[in-house]
Amino acid sequence: MNIGKQLKDGLLTQNPVLVQLLGMCSTLAITTTVSNGIGMGLSVTIILTLSNIFISLLRRIIPEQVRIACYIVVIAGFVTMVDLLLQAFFPDIAESLGVFIPLIVVNCIILARAESFASKSKPLPAAIDGICQGLGYTMILLVMSAIRELLGAGTLNGVRVFPAEYAANILILPVGGFLTLGCLIALMQWIQRKVKGGK
Amino acid sequence: MEWTTLFNIALGAILINNFIFSQFLGICPFMGVSKKMDTAAGMGFAVIFVMGLASALCYPVNLLLNALGLKYMQTVAFILVIAALVQLVEMFLKKTIPTLYQALGVYLPLITTNCAVLGVVLLNVQEGYNFIESVVYGITGGAGFLLAIVLFASIRERLEFADPPKAFKGFPIALVAAGLMALCFMGFQGLKIF
Numbered sequence: 368m369n370i371g372k373q374l375k376d377g378l379l380t381q382n383p384v385l386v387q388l389l390g391m392c393s394t395l396a397i398t399t400t401v402s403n404g405i406g407m408g409l410s411v412t413i414i415l416t417l418s419n420i421f422i423s424l425l426r427r428i429i430p431e432q433v434r435i436a437c438y439i440v441v442i443a444g445f446v447t448m449v450d451l452l453l454q455a456f457f458p459d460i461a462e463s464l465g466v467f468i469p470l471i472v473v474n475c476i477i478l479a480r481a482e483s484f485a486s487k488s489k490p491l492p493a494a495i496d497g498i499c500q501g502l503g504y505t506m507i508l509l510v511m512s513a514i515r516e517l518l519g520a521g522t523l524n525g526v527r528v529f530p531a532e533y534a535a536n537i538l539i540l541p542v543g544g545f546l547t548l549g550c551l552i553a554l555m556q557w558i559q560r561k562v563k564g565g566k
Numbered sequence: 567m568e569w570t571t572l573f574n575i576a577l578g579a580i581l582i583n584n585f586i587f588s589q590f591l592g593i594c595p596f597m598g599v600s601k602k603m604d605t606a607a608g609m610g611f612a613v614i615f616v617m618g619l620a621s622a623l624c625y626p627v628n629l630l631l632n633a634l635g636l637k638y639m640q641t642v643a644f645i646l647v648i649a650a651l652v653q654l655v656e657m658f659l660k661k662t663i664p665t666l667y668q669a670l671g672v673y674l675p676l677i678t679t680n681c682a683v684l685g686v687v688l689l690n691v692q693e694g695y696n697f698i699e700s701v702v703y704g705i706t707g708g709a710g711f712l713l714a715i716v717l718f719a720s721i722r723e724r725l726e727f728a729d730p731p732k733a734f735k736g737f738p739i740a741l742v743a744a745g746l747m748a749l750c751f752m753g754f755q756g757l758k759i760f
Contacts, residue, residue: 388737391597392681396590435678436649443642451638466688469641473681475594540752541588545745549738557733 370495377499383476384507384548385555390476394508395544397467401524404512405505406460410453410468412501414445415477419485419497421445426486438481443472476504511547519543572702575695579706582757585682586714587748592682596715597740606719610712614705616655616677617686620648621704624687625697644687652678682711714751718744 383389393411397403421441422429429437450468453461461468471477480500485493516522519538521529537543585591592613599609624644631637656674659667667674677683686707690700721743730739 388597389594391593392590395593435675436646439645439649439678440642443645447638447641450641466685466692469688470591470681470685472641472645473679473684475679478679541590541748542745542752544590545741545748549734549741549745552741553731553733553738556735556738560732 373492373495373499374502377496377501377503378506379503381500382503382507382555383479383500384504385552387476387479388552389479390474390504391548393467393470393474394504394511395541395548397464398508398512398515398544398547399519399539400463400516401509401512402460403463404508406453406457407464407467408501408505408508410449411471411474411476411504412498414442414449414471415480415501415504416494416497417445418442418477419480419493420490422481422485423488423490423493429486434486435478435482438478438486439472442477442481446471476500507551511544511551514547515539515543572699575699575703576706577757579703580710580713581751581754584710584714584751584754585685585707586711587744587751589685591685592680592711595676595680596711596718597737597744598676600715600719600722600740603716603719603723606715607712610708610715612674612677613680613682613711614708616648616652616680617683617708617711618701618705619655620651620683620687621690621700622697623647623651625690625700628691640688640691645684648683648687649678682707714747718747721747 377383381387384391384394390411393407397407418438418441422438425437425441446469449471450461453464453468480496484496488496513523515538516524517528518535519540520536521527521531521534538547579585583589586593586596595609595613600606624647627643627647628640631639631643636643652674656667659674686704690703693703695703722740725739725743728739734742
């Protein structure tokens with residue numbers, strides 16, 4: 368087992384958003400404020416870890432032909448749980464994430480990890496994989512939402528940094544999501560090329 | 567039935583609140599299968615079909631869940647209905663219209679995990695649409711997806727020959743192009759007539 372490598376894969380070399388290009392919808396949609404980004408990132412991490420453990424435990428029982436349907440049912444169960452918990456304890460975050468909480472069911476990151484990792488490994492590595500990939504996703508959400516909230520609204524996690532008149536409102540709008548993510552992925556490709564060139 | 571309400575819903579779903587550019591639903595297939603014009607169009611039509619059917623089917627399912635007091639099972643029930651529906655559509659098309667089935671190919675099963683489909687069903691419930699409104703919203707939402715993906719595919723075919731900075735090659739430049747399209751679609755915000 369190799370925790371260090373899994374962590375590095377999740378955060379950098381196999382980052383779910385920047386390298387595997389999964390989970391675009393939620394990444395673009397909810398990164399308008401930092402609190403949204405953290406809420407969404409942690410919810411996905413929890414669901415990803417739990418579903419990875421469960422699917423890994425059930426990997427010998429689930430029949431090959433209907434495996435996708437089984438995965439989706441497992442994931443949907445955990446999503447419902449997290450949805451209800453958020454509504455009960457963090458109503459503000461649940462309110463602002465809205466329809467994107469139930470939509471975690473069809474977040475490709477979770478299904479992709481279930482299919483490519485959890486269904487082939489033991490529960491412990493699967494759990495670690497879930498945590499690492501989830502942290503990688505949370506990190507990107509955090510970076511994106513910090514950029515968009517700071518430059519687009521002049522605040523950071525609700526605290527005003529500079530007056531709103533100087534903010535570039537466009538970054539909060541859908542356009543800003545596409546542009547920020549495009550630039551981040553370009554940065555990642557640039558770094559990857561530099562690292563390869565250095566060796 | 568108020569025709570203006572239906573028209574309003576349709577206009578909103580296709581242009582003003584386009585599923586891709588303003589609600590961010592269905593970005594994965596939008597980015598994944600927009601490299602070529604004909605596959606993009608195939609995917610778009612398949613999505614219209616499934617979104618319309620899913621809206622129609624999930625309406626009675628939602629009523630049933632409410633009647634039984636099982637509202638918290640919404641997400642699980644809806645995703646199961648959608649998965650079963652996609653499987654059925656796939657088998658039905660294979661038997662009856664094999665040419666269309668072959669044209670859609672691998673995209674049919676992929677629709678299960680298209681968040682636009684689950685999204686439209688959840689939004690129908692959230693907005694409290696009745697049966698006809700739900701179906702109209704589903705079909706026109708799919709039409710909005712088709713419009714977006716066909717426009718984007720035609721841009722991407724040109725992008726192949728463009729010469730962006732090396733770091734932007736491939737996916738990032740496509741995202742920037744999509745961002746500019748989202749900017750264009752923002753122009754429709756002023757279109758609220760009624």
